[in-house]
Amino acid sequence: MKWSLFILVTALIVTGCSSNALEAGRTRPSVFRMNLSTEPPTLDWSLATDGVSITVIENLMEGLTQFDDQLRPQPAIAKRWTVSPDGKTYTFYLKDDVSWTDGKPVTAHDFEYAWKRLLDPKTAAEYAYFLYDVQNAYEFNSGKIKDPDAVGVKALDSLTLEVHLKKPIVFFPSITAFTGTYPQRKDLIERYGDHWTEAKYLVTNGPFRLTGWRHEYKLTLAANPGYYAGRPLLDLVEMFVVNDRTTALTLYETGDLDLVNLPPEAIPYYRKASDYTQALLLRGNYYGFNVTKKPFDDARVRRAFSMAIDRTEFPRVLQGGEIPTSSWIPKGMLGYNAEIGLKFDPSAARQLLTEAGYPDGKNLPSISLVYNTDLVNSLIAQNIQAQWKRNLNVQANLDNEEWKVFLKRLKTDPPQIFRLSWGADYPDPDNFMVLFTTDSGNNRTHWGNGRYDELIAKAAAETQPERRRSMYDEAQRILTQQDVPIMPLFIAVQNLLVKPYVQGLKLNEMELLYLKQVQLESNRS
Numbered sequence: 352m353k354w355s356l357f358i359l360v361t362a363l364i365v366t367g368c369s370s371n372a373l374e375a376g377r378t379r380p381s382v383f384r385m386n387l388s389t390e391p392p393t394l395d396w397s398l399a400t401d402g403v404s405i406t407v408i409e410n411l412m413e414g415l416t417q418f419d420d421q422l423r424p425q426p427a428i429a430k431r432w433t434v435s436p437d438g439k440t441y442t443f444y445l446k447d448d449v450s451w452t453d454g455k456p457v458t459a460h461d462f463e464y465a466w467k468r469l470l471d472p473k474t475a476a477e478y479a480y481f482l483y484d485v486q487n488a489y490e491f492n493s494g495k496i497k498d499p500d501a502v503g504v505k506a507l508d509s510l511t512l513e514v515h516l517k518k519p520i521v522f523f524p525s526i527t528a529f530t531g532t533y534p535q536r537k538d539l540i541e542r543y544g545d546h547w548t549e550a551k552y553l554v555t556n557g558p559f560r561l562t563g564w565r566h567e568y569k570l571t572l573a574a575n576p577g578y579y580a581g582r583p584l585l586d587l588v589e590m591f592v593v594n595d596r597t598t599a600l601t602l603y604e605t606g607d608l609d610l611v612n613l614p615p616e617a618i619p620y621y622r623k624a625s626d627y628t629q630a631l632l633l634r635g636n637y638y639g640f641n642v643t644k645k646p647f648d649d650a651r652v653r654r655a656f657s658m659a660i661d662r663t664e665f666p667r668v669l670q671g672g673e674i675p676t677s678s679w680i681p682k683g684m685l686g687y688n689a690e691i692g693l694k695f696d697p698s699a700a701r702q703l704l705t706e707a708g709y710p711d712g713k714n715l716p717s718i719s720l721v722y723n724t725d726l727v728n729s730l731i732a733q734n735i736q737a738q739w740k741r742n743l744n745v746q747a748n749l750d751n752e753e754w755k756v757f758l759k760r761l762k763t764d765p766p767q768i769f770r771l772s773w774g775a776d777y778p779d780p781d782n783f784m785v786l787f788t789t790d791s792g793n794n795r796t797h798w799g800n801g802r803y804d805e806l807i808a809k810a811a812a813e814t815q816p817e818r819r820r821s822m823y824d825e826a827q828r829i830l831t832q833q834d835v836p837i838m839p840l841f842i843a844v845q846n847l848l849v850k851p852y853v854q855g856l857k858l859n860e861m862e863l864l865y866l867k868q869v870q871l872e873s874n875r876s
Contacts, residue, residue: 381586383853383869385610386593386602388725389754390567394548396530397469397476400793401758402774402862407590408530410572410866411555415443415462415512415527417865420857422778424524428457428534428556428579429512438519443527445510449579451536452560459506461534467491467499468540469531477762477792478531480785481776484523484811486515489790518812525777558583558867567592572866584855584870596726600848609853609871613846614726618670626848629672633681633775633860634843635783638720638735641765642798642836645716651707653835656768657693658700659742660735665841668730674842679783679827681842683860685816686780686823692831692839697742704743712744721750722770723757731840732770765795772843775861780823781811787830787837798836803829 391404396412399405415432416424426432429443449457466485469476470492483489486503490496503515516523526532536554543552550564550571558578563571572588593599596614603611613621621627640647640656647653662675674682677692701711709715720736722728732749739745747768752760761769776782784807785791789799803826810822831839849856852872857865 382589383585384589384608386591386599386608389594390592392755392758396533397474400477405530406864410559411561412533412557414533416524417528422861424528439516441514443512447510449556450577451554451556452575453554457534457556458509459512462512463504463506464537465535466504467502480791481526481531484516484520486517520811521814522777522779529776583867588866603848609850611848615669618846626851628847630845630858632843632845632862633684634772635679635681636772636840636843638838639769639771639796640836641767642796644767647767649707650834651703654693655700655703657835657838658696660738661695664734668734671846672844676839676842679831679839680780684780686820688824691827718747719750719766720747720768721766723754724751728770761795784826796836800829800834
């Protein structure tokens with residue numbers, strides 16, 4: 352399969368890549384070049400919710416802990432921590448040799464400020480609910496308590512951070528590896544306001560620092576010589592904004608990118624290539640319903656639309672080894688249960704529509720399915736559109752939007768049906784299940800169920816795996832069989848090409864792309 356020179360030229364025009372810039376990257380063996388599928392919506396780690404932004408942030412910043420190759424939380428800025436006998440008080444002891452890129456030391460006060468900023472209702476952080484198990488965190492975030500000093504996180508001194516929880520949380524150290532809990536500089540945020548994440552102002556503490564951000568074109572990360580764990584092996588990381596997967600593949604083939612996600616149509620051809628790699632992800636793809644909008648304010652209609660989908664068609668459409676699923680917790684994680692969820696049953700689906708007052712799809716209001724612009728999303732949407740027409744006699748209108756526009760719409764007025772995916776922020780089923788609790792800032796369905804919320808809260812504190820599993824089974828049945836605010840579709844798989852001269856790049860189920868150990872062989876061609 353040869354990708355045309357015309358596509359390459361188009362790619363350079365669309366992305367704004369000059370051949371000189373790419374040639375410069377080619378002549379420097381310590382420059383790693385990759386693409387981002389979209390412009391990062393934000394590099395404010397209190398506000399970032401998407402994988403693109405988080406990938407950049409994870410290479411600029413570090414928190415109290417960081418995941419190892421087995422996805423276990425290990426000391427990062429915290430050199431150690433202790434837990435009280437009742438499991439409700441964590442004390443983190445920080446390393447004394449960690450500095451920001453402007454030379455100032457990273458302190459426990461930076462963590463206290465960042466956590467309280469995440470929770471401050473004025474920040475409007477969608478990930479604030481991640482800290483709701485901290486004492487008075489929910490109360491402060493919801494406005495019931497006005498005093499931030501009442502929140503159970505406090506710097507005892509410059510190197511000691513104390514956290515008080517409402518209840519024991521079995522996975523709490525993993526949460527402290529998540530970007531939303533990274534430290535922040537109060538002085539710089541107050542000085543520069545909304546512009547503090549621009550390259551000329553941003554101060555970070557991780558292996559790389561942001562030295563350039565040409566919006567909609569490229570981000571440049573340079574090695575941080577003052578990084579506490581030692582200077583990275585790469586000099587520069589260039590992250591080009593290339594929205595189209597086929598264009599990105601062309602740039603990879605011509606030697607202008609070192610890593611690329613394959614478009615579906617190219618996967619069969621490259622499957623046996625030496626630079627091809629595949630990895631199952633802890634990422635579920637789903638369609639959500641806005642349960643306040645007709646006709647999806649009726650659970651029978653939501654069930655019907657879910658039961659009218661034959662999910663086994665998705666691997667054939669996408670060709671990447673995706674795992675069809677009607678349950679929500681992904682394979683490879685405690686609580687995965689392939690038997691849960693509504694199975695394909697078009698006859699029962701039509702009967703449900705009839706009971707809801709829409710026999711053979713008649714009298715249904717106009718149906719709109721909205722997704723962010725991407726080839727994979729488009730292929731799935733077109734397939735499901737055809738299945739609903741075939742199995743329910745329902746015509747769904749498809750609407751795709753650029754990522755930042757789509758995210759804004761989800762925040763302000765979620766459409767009837769919307770496409771989203773969720774990848775693990777920490778390797779515990781709570782990360783997937785808490786997403787749809789009533790108070791979750793990332794729950795776009797406007798659905799809530801008291802019993803579901805109760806089960807998720809109990810499971811977070813349960814130490815016995817089988818008891819946790821039973822709670823998650825019941826909660827998943829509420830989510831995917833009974834109330835059905837979402838339709839799980841498939842579990843995602845990475846299909847990548849990585850240049851053979853790239854060494855030290857370790858892929859994992861959480862899509863963590865840590866670049867600090869990556870190096871390029873000097874004899875790269």
